[in-house]
Amino acid sequence: MDISRTHLIEELNSSMEGKDVIFGGWVVDLRKLGKMAFLTVRDVTGMCQVIVKGDSMSLLEGLNRQSVVRILGKIQSSKAKDFDFEVSATEIQVLAKAEYPLPIDPIGRLESDIDNRLNSRALDMRNQKTASIFKLRSKVLASIRETLIKRKFIEINTPKIIGSASEGGADLFGLDYFGQKAYLAQSPQLYKEQMTIGLERVFEISSFYRAEKSHTGRHLSEFTSVDIEAAMMDYTDVMDVLESIVVDVFKNTSENCKTEQQEIGYEIKVPISPFERVTYTHALEELSSMDIKIEFGEDLQDSHLRSLGEKHPGFFFLTDWPMKLKPFYIHEKDDDPKLSRSFDLQYGYLELSSGGRRLHDPEQLRSRLKEQDLDPTSFEEHLKTFGWGMPPHSGWGMGLDRLMTVLIGIDNVREVVLYPRDPDRLKP
């Protein structure tokens, strides 16, 4: 079976009138008008109208919507509203038939609910609104890589199967590793810190795993994280890196993804920089003025962040958190050891990223581990690297899926993840 094409649809144009072309794609619509018919065919680059007339009408036999076709025809001018040329078909080959009934409407005229769409996710990609989200996601990833590589960051890949669950915090998924207990990584934290020894500036974009039974629009059991770690940078330096990544993402997509924005019906607006920087202490004062009393050292609950988010509706950094709220590897402030050189990047109430300056002195790390009731001996593989000339360093991790929801103005990460994993969804 010959499946070759002479052109992608976007390569066809009205100046090619009279030219014979071969292209292919999926039948989006089929309108039979007695002795003539129109069909619209889509490939990944665009959509094209095909006209069938007279003797050729027999070509339509067995043809239905969403089937894969290869069209041989001639370019001619068109009277269509949305096309200035069309292809008069001389042959239509059905390469693969779409069955009936399809589980969702792939054109999206009737928007199926998220459950049905996720169960038929591959087919959902024929819906241009969904496809646009993932085209944007691809552009976002490219943009992040571009910004980081320009700043001398090196992309790394750390293991997702890890041998120790002793970091504390979120629950991990356990698995059997040839008879040994192993876990799915919840973060590249320790590995990326170690890499600053030789590579100085590293980043990773990868899936990580949390075994928390969260039922919200912003948590998944498997999520994509963007992580960086950089030697000789303080926390404010990596905040600057983060800010420029975010601004670049918005700029790149806003300028270069007009079609996608049209399809999803949302205009991406580039945020104003620099982002506001609010200290934890100041946030407590703001909350206090809203009659929300929080003791210093208490964590900010979701409801508190929602209140803060009302005061700061866009991007802002929440900085200088109390040490006791932060993990063992976070560095304290010189002028106030109760406070840390740390930050979260918020979008309103939504936490997008969290990071800070790390301890690089192994003795300090050991005592901090003990303070947090963690056993230094189970961190020996990690701690030994700190004796090999560990530079002062800072870094952060950002939830890519959450950034995507902010970018396109929706509030469920499941919309921006191909096959989301949550406590109630393991398939497909």
Next chain:
RNA sequence: GCCCUUGUAGUAUAGCCCGGUCUAGAAUUCGGCCCUGUCACGGCUGAGACGCGGGUUCAAAUCCCGCCGAGGGCGCCA
């Protein structure tokens, strides 16, 4: 783990509150017929549904209980 909402053809919905009018309605999809410029083509026509189990009642899509599924929120989230 807790709370709220919800389940009607392939899809997306009306009906449910206030039981009888439901032989469950309109749309789209799918099948058949007609149609030479459609563009959400049109016209005629046909097929297709009350998540499962129990209960109340003369009567249940509608009210009640259980189960199952779904959506959302809280909590959890170094």
